[in-house]
Amino acid sequence: MAARKPVPRTASSVCPCGRRAYQECCGPAHDGKPAADPEALMRSRFSAFALDKADYVLRTWHPQTRPESVENDPGLRWTRLEVLECGGGGVFDAEGTVEFRAHYRDHGTPGVMEENSRFVRHDGQWVYWGPLR
Helix, strand or coil, rough: CCCCCCCCCCCCCCCCCCCHHHHHHHHHHHCCCCCCHHHHHHHHHHHHHCCCCHHHHHHCCCCCCCCCCCCCCEEEEEEEEEEEEEEECCCCCEEEEEEEEEEEEECCCEEEEEEEEEEEECCCCCEEECCCC
């Protein structure tokens, strides 16, 4: 099966995370602007998965917990994000959490991934650490 090609985004396209237009939401993060807080990073990472931007996913993963690579599955399509709760992640915080539900279709079959993720500051920027245990 051939790899799915990313959908081109325009300034008015709705962001995959569902919040606003892509260029006002996750687009700037994908272009290199640091995320303001853990929720913004979570949303931009979801959008990166949805748009097959594995390089962004890896770049925003803490080096101590980051895998060597992230492979996109052409049969998996991320369809909707629900942010359930956020904790910490303020201007003076070193850590924050985001609890979310990520909806997807795996070869046409719907599914949901739930996680309470931990985010930390690394070199002055928010990065994904991993799921809370």
